Amino acid sequence: MYGMEEKEMIKVDAMGDTCPIPVVKTKNAIKELNGSGEVMTLVDNEIAVQNLTKMANQKGYGVKSQKLGEGQYEVVMTISADGASAVTELAESTVEEETVCYPDARKKNTVVVLSSSTMGNGDDELGAILMKGFIYALSQQENLPTTILMYNGGAKISCEESPSLEDLKSLESQGVEILTCGTCLNHYGLSDKLKVGEVTNMYVIAEKMTQADLIVKP
Amino acid sequence: MEEKISFCKGGGCTAKLGAGILSRVLERLPKGPQDPNLLIGYDSKDDAAVYKVSDDIAIVQTLDFFPPMVDEPYTFGKIAATNALSDIYAMGGEVKTALNIVCFPETMDLNILGEIMRGGSEKVIEAGGTLAGGHSINDSDVKYGLSVTGVVHPDRIYPNNGGKPGDKLILTKRLGVGIICTANRVQEASAEAMEAAISSMTTLNKYAAMICRNYDIHACTDVTGFSFLGHLHEMMDGALSCQINAKQVPVFPEALDYADEFLLTAAGQRNRNHVQDYVKFENVPFAMEEVLYDPQTSGGLLVAVDATQAETLEKELQEAGLPAAIVGEIVEKGDVEITVTM
Numbered sequence: 001m002y003g004m005e006e007k008e009m010i011k012v013d014a015m016g017d018t019c020p021i022p023v024v025k026t027k028n029a030i031k032e033l034n035g036s037g038e039v040m041t042l043v044d045n046e047i048a049v050q051n052l053t054k055m056a057n058q059k060g061y062g063v064k065s066q067k068l069g070e071g072q073y074e075v076v077m078t079i080s081a082d083g084a085s086a087v088t089e090l091a092e093s094t095v096e097e098e099t100v101c102y103p104d105a106r107k108k109n110t111v112v113v114l115s116s117s118t119m120g121n122g123d124d125e126l127g128a129i130l131m132k133g134f135i136y137a138l139s140q141q142e143n144l145p146t147t148i149l150m151y152n153g154g155a156k157i158s159c160e161e162s163p164s165l166e167d168l169k170s171l172e173s174q175g176v177e178i179l180t181c182g183t184c185l186n187h188y189g190l191s192d193k194l195k196v197g198e199v200t201n202m203y204v205i206a207e208k209m210t211q212a213d214l215i216v217k218p
Numbered sequence: 219m220e221e222k223i224s225f226c227k228g229g230g231c232t233a234k235l236g237a238g239i240l241s242r243v244l245e246r247l248p249k250g251p252q253d254p255n256l257l258i259g260y261d262s263k264d265d266a267a268v269y270k271v272s273d274d275i276a277i278v279q280t281l282d283f284f285p286p287m288v289d290e291p292y293t294f295g296k297i298a299a300t301n302a303l304s305d306i307y308a309m310g311g312e313v314k315t316a317l318n319i320v321c322f323p324e325t326m327d328l329n330i331l332g333e334i335m336r337g338g339s340e341k342v343i344e345a346g347g348t349l350a351g352g353h354s355i356n357d358s359d360v361k362y363g364l365s366v367t368g369v370v371h372p373d374r375i376y377p378n379n380g381g382k383p384g385d386k387l388i389l390t391k392r393l394g395v396g397i398i399c400t401a402n403r404v405q406e407a408s409a410e411a412m413e414a415a416i417s418s419m420t421t422l423n424k425y426a427a428m429i430c431r432n433y434d435i436h437a438c439t440d441v442t443g444f445s446f447l448g449h450l451h452e453m454m455d456g457a458l459s460c461q462i463n464a465k466q467v468p469v470f471p472e473a474l475d476y477a478d479e480f481l482l483t484a485a486g487q488r489n490r491n492h493v494q495d496y497v498k499f500e501n502v503p504f505a506m507e508e509v510l511y512d513p514q515t516s517g518g519l520l521v522a523v524d525a526t527q528a529e530t531l532e533k534e535l536q537e538a539g540l541p542a543a544i545v546g547e548i549v550e551k552g553d554v555e556i557t558v559t560m
Contacts, residue, residue: 018484019400019482019483019484019486019487020400020401020403020404020480020481020482020483021404023480023481023482024404024406024481027479027480045484047484047487047488048484050487050491051480051482051484051487054480054482054487055480058480058504191501192501194501199500199501
């Protein structure tokens with residue numbers, strides 16, 4: 001029997017409330033959800049939207065916001081049952097946008113995603129050798145990717161003792177963005193062992209992946 | 219006293235208009251003929267105006283006022299006055315006179331106003347100045363502060379932006395009072411945290427300033443509404459860069475806890491919006507970022523001191539009971555203006 005998954009949605013009215021009240025009300029609503037669902041918060045200014053979005057990003061909730069009218073904004077957070085980030089479709093955020101540089105349209109925006117420190121299944125020792133080989137081969141390609149994202153086991157690749165540090169540094173020096181998930185670094189106790197590139201979060205990872213022309217996942 | 223002053227709208231320096239908005243408006247104001255005696259005006263985003271009246275005296279002029287951030291009127295008066303007086307110290311000056319700025323609802327119990335002003339006048343006296351008058355208007359909400367006049371020797375003014383590469387940066391008070399007061403508004407701050415925050419907000423920067431006078435201070439500002447990073451950005455003034463060691467920055471540990479609960483101000487986010495392009499964080503936890511963007515009410519002095527004297531100055535400030543610490547150093551201008559590492 002197939003059925004539509006009913007998502008519980010709680011509405012929070014924080015119109016006229018000054019920070020941190022919108023966040024406090026939203027947190028209380030999330031507690032009432034008992035695990036998963038959506039909370040929609042109404043606020044009357046963009047800064048409140050930003051503070052709510054900040055919280056959602058830190059907690060790993062999906063979040064999208066939109067302006068409903070003059071002095072009326074809506075922020076919807078999606079909380080998933082397994083507590084991990086529920087990546088929702090990124091709607092247009094009307095928070096004041098800074099100037100963004102768009103990559104050269106002639107060049108494909110290729111994103112390489114490394115979710116493990118080994119490549120393929122079967123033998124992990126072989127897998128590690130394959131991954132090292134892959135990253136080296138990547139660095140020798142004519143068309144380099146725009147970004148390399150590393151999370152979960154992949155977070156180890158950009159840290160101390162990784163066999164691929166030289167290749168990653170070489171890629172970085174040629175303009176490739178090297179990003180490693182912060183939550184993952186913390187989890188593996190590698191926060192101060194990052195050697196290449198920058199720390200990122202799930203919001204950026206989701207954004208990079210959805211905006212990519214091509215995702216390469218070895 | 220039955221009636222409490224309600225501060226349902228964020229008070230203290232969280233009430234400041236964002237720096238971005240302000241600069242746009244200020245840019246367009248007519249400037250008038252240049253007066254060579256105006257040593258420091260609003261062009262340099264400094265703490266106060268400084269006007270030379272003779273070879274050895276310059277007047278320091280500043281004002282600050284805001285809605286309450288605590289609900290006890292006498293405490294509010296002390297905090298507001300401490301905050302206003304601070305700018306004189308940030309210029310290297312001495313307090314001489316102060317005028318009250320009062321907004322008060324006609325229908326509210328006048329004893330409350332009396333208590334606010336009692337707190338204010340005590341601090342002016344402690345600063346060595348004289349309360350010489352003031353102005354009050356009827357308003358729907360309570361606001362209080364001071365217009366302060368001080369003096370300084372024209373050759374010994376501490377500008378915001380006079381720091382030199384190699385200078386060490388010292389902060390004399392803990393960060394996080396904005397977040398603590400905000401948490402308090404929603405009943406999530408501990409009594410100890412609030413007490414510590416209030417104690418910090420009612421400590422005059424006079425004592426830090428007096429100690430600094432014996433050292434080679436190249437630049438000084440007080441950390442208030444634009445947050446530690448905001449005021450640091452002003453000190454860099456597009457000509458310098460700096461490295462900050464977040465582990466050394468004095469903070470209220472509870473502020474970090476409350477930041478992790480997202481009990482944050484709108485002003486904090488505005489500060490972040492205004493300064494974030496100039497800041498690079500390396501391994502700094504979210505809560506610490508927020509404390510560095512937290513608007514401070516009546517914060518400490520942030521000084522740029524000659525590197526050879528930094529440790530001695532830090533020690534002398536600590537011996538005077540101040541939670542001062544060397545938090546980083548100024549370096550030659552680079553690609554990143556402010557680098558914060560944990």
